[in-house]
Amino acid sequence: MVETTSDALSSAFMTDFLRKASGTAIIDGGLATELERHGADLNDPLWSAKCLLTSPHLIHTVHMDYLEAGADIIITASYQATIQGFESKGLSRDESESLLRKSVEIACSARENYYDRCNTSISDETPDGKILKKRQILIAASVGSYGAYLADGSEYSGNYGDNVTLEALKEFHRRRVKVIAESGADLIAFETIPNKLEAKAYAELLEEENISIPAWFAFNSKDGIHVVSGDSYSECVSIAESCRNTVAVGINCTPPRFIHDLITSIKKVTTKPIVIYPNSGESYDADLKEWVQNTGVSDDDFVSYVNKWCEAGASLVGGCCRTTPNTIRAIYRTRSKR
Numbered sequence: 001m002v003e004t005t006s007d008a009l010s011s012a013f014m015t016d017f018l019r020k021a022s023g024t025a026i027i028d029g030g031l032a033t034e035l036e037r038h039g040a041d042l043n044d045p046l047w048s049a050k051c052l053l054t055s056p057h058l059i060h061t062v063h064m065d066y067l068e069a070g071a072d073i074i075i076t077a078s079y080q081a082t083i084q085g086f087e088s089k090g091l092s093r094d095e096s097e098s099l100l101r102k103s104v105e106i107a108c109s110a111r112e113n114y115y116d117r118c119n120t121s122i123s124d125e126t127p128d129g130k131i132l133k134k135r136q137i138l139i140a141a142s143v144g145s146y147g148a149y150l151a152d153g154s155e156y157s158g159n160y161g162d163n164v165t166l167e168a169l170k171e172f173h174r175r176r177v178k179v180i181a182e183s184g185a186d187l188i189a190f191e192t193i194p195n196k197l198e199a200k201a202y203a204e205l206l207e208e209e210n211i212s213i214p215a216w217f218a219f220n221s222k223d224g225i226h227v228v229s230g231d232s233y234s235e236c237v238s239i240a241e242s243c244r245n246t247v248a249v250g251i252n253c254t255p256p257r258f259i260h261d262l263i264t265s266i267k268k269v270t271t272k273p274i275v276i277y278p279n280s281g282e283s284y285d286a287d288l289k290e291w292v293q294n295t296g297v298s299d300d301d302f303v304s305y306v307n308k309w310c311e312a313g314a315s316l317v318g319g320c321c322r323t324t325p326n327t328i329r330a331i332y333r334t335r336s337k338r
């Protein structure tokens with residue numbers, strides 16, 4: 001297949017980045033759960049995006065913690081930041097759009113501060129284990145699914161009902177995706193995509209709006225075979241595969257035990273780099289809006305999986321909900337040992 005210029009640009013972008021990262025790029029870990037650990041109360045329809053309003057300094061701190069744990073890619077606090085969500089809090093359209101941009105500005109400023117620290121540090125690692133190694137760092141602007149905006153756990157069921165059409169989803173995301181694409185981020189991270197319809201909506205939007213930055217598509221699964229709605233995982237991956245902006249496709253916020261089989265099925269339908277950032281394996285109680293304790297894997301177990309995922313074909317690896325800077329530091333160590 002002959003690539004168009006734009007395809008070629010997108011794939012060169014990720015290929016170059018991965019080469020510089022010695023084949024595996026490390027993504028950060030859970031943002032929302034880490035904000036909570038720092039004392040933020042996220043019991044709100046805006047979830048982590050609430051901190052854009054109330055405590056942006058905490059978002060900066062968490063980004064910095066992940067960079068110092070060895071992350072090459074940090075994901076912005078815009079997962080549940082939507083114009084509609086901010087407007088229902090009484091904010092104006094302009095204020096809402098500024099908050100979307102602000103999520104990227106905070107990540108960019110954390111990256112700048114981090115580079116300053118690297119420049120003044122005498123070694124790549126401090127005695128207390130902080131990684132201060134100058135390297136290329138990417139900012140991935142998060143776009144959470146429509147279900148995340150609903151804040152009723154439906155990004156884990158993928159069931160939006162018959163009234164939610166492809167057009168409705170496109171209209172829901174259109175302006176948000178445009179603002180985010182023009183905010184200075186290096187790429188868009190479509191995260192926790194629960195069904196085929198939403199993948200299609202994103203792919204069409206990128207095309208219709210002529211979005212010029214790259215994107216990754218990360219789906220979630222609760223059986224290791226399908227995406228959470230029950231739609232075929234390969235069909236979802238194929239939608240991402242056919243989109244010219246796509247630089248990686250994979251899985252997020254899914255228990256580690258399902259990942260290996262999912263990588264095997266992704267490989268059959270994509271030539272793009274595979275992105276994997278599972279949750280800790282703990283289960284989420286959508287009614288209580290809390291994670292059920294002690295049902296997950298330890299950082300050591302998580303890390304023992306990571307090398308197997310990379311052998312199976314993953315090239316971008318990190319963590320999602322309930323993973324922490326310690327998880328990411330452990331991934332960094334195991335990958336740099338090779």
Ligand SMILES: [Zn+2]
Nearest residue numbers: 253279320321
């Ligand atoms: Zn998650």
